[in-house]
Amino acid sequence: MTHALHPPVRRADFRIVDLFAGPGGLDIAATVMGLESIGVEWDDATRATRRAAGLLTTAEKDVAVLSASDPQVKNATVLTGGPPCQSFSVAGSRKGHKALEDVKRLATRLVDHEDLGSFEAAWKEVKAETDEMSDERTGLVLQPLRWVMEAKLKRNDPYEVVVLEQVPTVLPVWKHYVKLLKRVGYAADAHVLHAEDFGVPQTRRRAVLIAQWDPENVERPVQFPGATHQRYRKGVARLPTENDPQREAQGLLFSPARKGKSAVEPWVAMQDVLAGRPRDFEVVSNYGSGGDPKNRGRRTSEQPSATITGKVRRNRVFLLKETRSGRKEIGEELERLTFEEAGLLQSFPRKYPWRSTDVAQQIGNAIPPLLSLHILCSALRLGPPSDDLINKLAAWEPEHTNASTGEIFAETS
Template identity: 45%
Template sequence: MRPVKIVDLFAGPGGLDVAAEKLGIPTVGIEWDESACATRNAAGLTTVHGDVRSYGPANFREADVLAGGPPCQTFTVAGTGVGRRALDDVLRFVKRMVAREDREQIKNDLGNLKDERTGLVLEPLRWALEAIDERRTPYRAIVLEQVPAVLPVWEAYAEALRSEGYSVDCGILQTEAFGVPQTRRRATLVARLGDEKVALPSPTHRIYRKGVPRESGDPSLAPWRTMADVINRPSPFIVISNYGTGGDPKARGRRKSSEPSATVTGKISRNRIVAMDHSELPRFSLSEAGRLQTFPIDYPWSGRDVGQQIGNAVPPRLAMHVLCAAFDWDPPSEAALQSLDHWQSRSGHESAGRDGRDESAIEEAACV
């Protein structure tokens, strides 16, 4: 399968798009956040600045692959928990959408959820079904990722997509198992049109276990990567987390530079960094924080609250593995993975306005 173009919903600063572009696949991303769009523009990524709910497959006729990572705040443990409490409602909406109930009624009912972001997790399914019903050209592949709490939604998606002729696999992937120097868990779904079996990518690296040497474990897998592997600092260091562990806010998590980073969040700038003698060191720069997510060292972070942009992004290295699995390609080559170290902006791509309907980015993406 050779994709033509990916339309990326809730595209953020470009984690999946960076991976796709490095694999030679054009992308167009839809993103609401102005600062994330500023980063995307600086990186030369084709971008529509707008609300995913205002668009559909008909606006992006050339795209034959759907990707998305809807906002996760209401589903995360650290968030309000509205998404978890509304999970049963969300699953019922999935069944209603697959049954092709009246779309306007579903839209109105989604508007009655306590937090509208909860309903956004259903947008990729709306796009997938509209591509079948209205465009009559189903997406050839679908790639979705979210926080682990959303896995039941992806499992409901899997059942729905299988009924529409897709092969689907979904589950929890651990980022360090794919060479990301960070421990992070993501609920991931891959789907491919047709009967040929699709599967999530197989790990290439060992899982991190605190106190277990990186050289131990399955000899067929590479050792997990460390912060020192991607951050160029002259001496070893220790990262002291902004978060407590075990329910004790005073028990700050600690990771040495010879270990993977803990999960990168939007509060990464609050993490202290100390030398081995406990003297204070400069905190992570934006470039360093991005490197822990496997963004290029020279990625042009722009706009406000860049830490949040970085923390919310899918790691490009993980995305590269997931995309290759979705397309039934061999795992990414070492050359492709190493290409993530640096970024070269592509010229000639402009961002659309907030509704974007008559601007160059959506015209190029739609090819109408």
């Protein structure tokens, strides 16, 4: 017997609470989609950027202090978040493996509760154990699951959609969460997505979980966004590109998939978005490749950027000059990437109002807004983002107004 798909909620009913929100990579995508979104972010510098961008932010900074029934967020229908998970990023290490197993074990204790009292007792035990751990981030990754259970048991109104994202090493945690979320009423799945597949001018992989409330059909498939652009592979040529003077004149950064010509667009290269630089240049990474500090990673301007990190300002940029034989060789050193340029490579709008002194870290930690746009459209079952929506994200500018930190999702009469 086949089950009918759980009917999608109307766009107007989607209200997002974004845990560990950062400078707004997901929230700015939600904003251009016309969705209400409020972020929880503890870092003062990052909160300053959010204020400058006019993004809603809760008065409280700590995800652990708030709950799903807090007045500021109690009417949210969508939960998103990227909890810090560096504990698992020590690939293959005993410490990383233990942290992974600890989270899976503790997460299992938080589900299968039919009443609020038993859940709160379980959470109290779990919190006591995580408080004694050497790395407090092990406990933070459990917070989204706490919010999910509190929405169901405390406010008696489960989130319609849950979206979680982090580095690829966290995929085993998300896969375990998928099993747990199915037990409490969600159709869910998790995969690793490549940012350049969606037009982001950067190679960056993210482990993404999507869960949709559907207690009658938890085993149904969950659709993830389909690639619109060519994936970057070393040694593989870029697909042919087409000149589009109108797009160039408008200063638009991203392009949708071509209809009827190719399954995907060529990857978006650095030279496509860094218009103020010479056409041909090379970026030499601050990091060594293959464990050799002298073997720096290199990308030419015809390629997407390597993953943008908080050390992006240490990357060096060199002019590429064509010789008489047609080869390109390294020329003079150019100015290093600016914060605006690093933001563009993350797919933030050109005029995003970065603030404070740790901007590079804010940019490096953020999820690319264009990737967020595709994920949200898919998770909310709204279909792929339209050309107009993608262009709207690229052309976004701040309104120079500060957002209120009072109750955001007000009750309707």
